[in-house]
Amino acid sequence: MEYQILKIQISDRIAVVTISRPAALNALNTKFFKEFNHFLDDLEPREDVKVLVLTGEGKAFVAGADIAEMVHMDSDEGYAFSTFGQRTFDRLEQLSIPVIAAVNGYALGGGCELAMACDFRVASKLAKFGQPEMNLGMIPGYAATQRLSRLTGLGNALYLILTADTITAEDALRIGLVQKVTEPEMLMAEVMKLASKIAANGSQAVATSKRIIRAGIATSFQHASELEAVEFGKQFNHESTKEGMKAFLEKRKPDW
Numbered sequence: 001m002e003y004q005i006l007k008i009q010i011s012d013r014i015a016v017v018t019i020s021r022p023a024a025l026n027a028l029n030t031k032f033f034k035e036f037n038h039f040l041d042d043l044e045p046r047e048d049v050k051v052l053v054l055t056g057e058g059k060a061f062v063a064g065a066d067i068a069e070m071v072h073m074d075s076d077e078g079y080a081f082s083t084f085g086q087r088t089f090d091r092l093e094q095l096s097i098p099v100i101a102a103v104n105g106y107a108l109g110g111g112c113e114l115a116m117a118c119d120f121r122v123a124s125k126l127a128k129f130g131q132p133e134m135n136l137g138m139i140p141g142y143a144a145t146q147r148l149s150r151l152t153g154l155g156n157a158l159y160l161i162l163t164a165d166t167i168t169a170e171d172a173l174r175i176g177l178v179q180k181v182t183e184p185e186m187l188m189a190e191v192m193k194l195a196s197k198i199a200a201n202g203s204q205a206v207a208t209s210k211r212i213i214r215a216g217i218a219t220s221f222q223h224a225s226e227l228e229a230v231e232f233g234k235q236f237n238h239e240s241t242k243e244g245m246k247a248f249l250e251k252r253k254p255d256w
């Protein structure tokens with residue numbers, strides 16, 4: 001497929017996808033979702049890519065779902081637009097490799113929802129976050145009503161969605177919506193440093209950690225702890241676990 005909105009670069013086991021539709025502040029339209037699903041089809045079976053980074057071109061990460069596309073929709077089309085986006089973001093969240101959002105600018109509405117479907121978020125000082133759908137007389141449609149409260153707590157989710165306020169990267173850091181804030185020019189360097197660190201870890205342990213952390217919050221503590229113990233046991237069948245411990249004891253770097 002020839003991509004028109006996505007720019008994809010893969011090197012040193014890290015894929016960087018830049019959403020590039022700067023004239024519309026990278027607003028998410030159906031074309032974006034088709035391209036992104038196609039990219040995920042290609043990515044999922046690959047074993048050489050260990051981390052995915054998402055960012056946006058220009059002054060926005062993503063300024064939301066495409067209002068110019070939504071304005072013509074009826075109820076059935078709105079439902080289809082929402083479920084297509086939700087399924088895509090679920091797919092992103094469930095990738096076996098970690099996904100980092102490098103939030104370079106506006107992450108509003110669907111853009112904040114996309115960032116929240118990533119495993120964690122690093123933001124430029126210039127980034128702005130919010131769910132401004134109320135200003136359009138609508139509710140969020142790509143699961144902000146669910147992910148925002150899980151990430152930041154009920155009060156922050158209700159505050160952000162009901163007021164439609166836009167907040168700074170520092171405020172997003174304070175409420176746990178982002179994990180790190182950088183100078184704008186240092187954003188990609190910092191994200192690539194974190195991505196390289198993760199890519200250098202044993203991929204089996206990285207994938208299992210991601211899977212059980214995510215599975216655990218959807219179930220009881222007891223059930224999730226049992227899941228952890230089962231997975232902890234299973235890893236002793238993996239060469240990479242044996243190698244990690246041996247390398248420590250032999251005072252050398254592990255050879256995964």
Ligand code: CAA
Binds near residue numbers: 024067106132
């Ligand atoms: N959809 C479509 N086009 C958008 C857009 C969006 N979400 N956001 C920005 N654009 C377009 C603008 O229409 C404008 O296009 P033209 O040059 O053709 O007029 C271009 O991008 C540049 O935008 P502005 O001139 O508005 O730029 P600005 O710097 O003055 O303002 C902004 C930036 C504050 C982000 C402003 O663009 C804005 O408020 N955008 C809309 C944000 C929004 O409401 N997002 C939520 C969308 S609804 C949603 O996402 C629902 C869901 O959950 C599924």
